[in-house]
Amino acid sequence: MKQFRFDMAMVVIPVSVFCAWLIYRFILGNPANFVAGDPAGDPITGNYLGTIHKGGLLVVLLISFQLIMIAYVVERFLSLRYSLGKGNLNDFILQIRRLLQAQDYKGIVKACDEQQGAAGSVVKTGITTYLQSSYAADNAPQKIYEVQKELEEATQLELPLLNRNMFILSTIAQIATLVGLLGTVTGMIRAFAALAHIGEPDAVGLASGISQALVTTALGITTAAITIVFYNYFSNKIERIVYTIDEASFSIVHALKTKLNLQDGNQ
Secondary structure (H helix, E strand, O other), X not given: OHHHHHHHHHXXXXXXXXHXXXXXXXXXXXXXXXXXXXXXXXXXXXXXXXXXXXXXXXHHHHHHHHHHHHHHHHHHHHHHHHHHOOOOHHHHHHHHHHHHHOOOHHHHHHHHHHHOOHHHHHHHHHHHHHHHXXXXXXXXXXXXXXXXXXXXXXXHHHHHHHOOOHHHHHHHHHHHHHHHHHHHHHHHHHHHHXXXXXXXXXXXXXXXXXXXXXXXXXXXXXXXHHHHHHHHHHHHHHHHHHHHHHHHHHHHHHHHHHHOOOOOOOO
16 A cells, blocks of 8 residues: 555656646647747736746646646545445444344444445454454453454554545645745746846836736645645545544444443443
């Protein structure tokens, strides 16, 4: 799984940068977007593609951030959809509780196989441990301990898979704004340099600097805002899955303690 993550990053990042350069060079920099067909000149009035092109090479970096964000949003959506499993998580928990009350442990295993998600995997691990472990009245506490340990270990194994690649979305959300501000600073430097010319100010240089400042800021803020929305959306889904796992684990341990007469104060 680690190798899969490494290979994905090694492919997604360079491909995104290359595609971003192609977009900047051949779509945004299309001569049809500029007056007299000259990309070095002013964009046609109302032509947004040409205007974005005037943001300079930092636009390539910001577009690559957007492409990387899209790739990992798709990956997170598919991965978390798989981790959620089939059916409604609340219905799954209610079903597990009913089966626990009926002591239908084979039914629980079957329900987990049908659920096919992270919660089902953890619950199945705990119940399988319970069914496979030997037990007598004098070692019942050890049996409960083994089940709790297996549930905790299974949960810890699921957490890295649930949070995989979330740091990439978080990083993009943070640095996209900073890169946009960097474009703002460099654009304003160009603008003031154009104003500092002796005699008549360089109107082209002034307009180019202001364009870079505005375009990079807009792209950076937009990229960061969209990424933050998706990051929070996925974080909410992860919290929901983890809460379901914890709730199912508690229900299993509580039901087994009740069955084995190991409720607190009645051991």
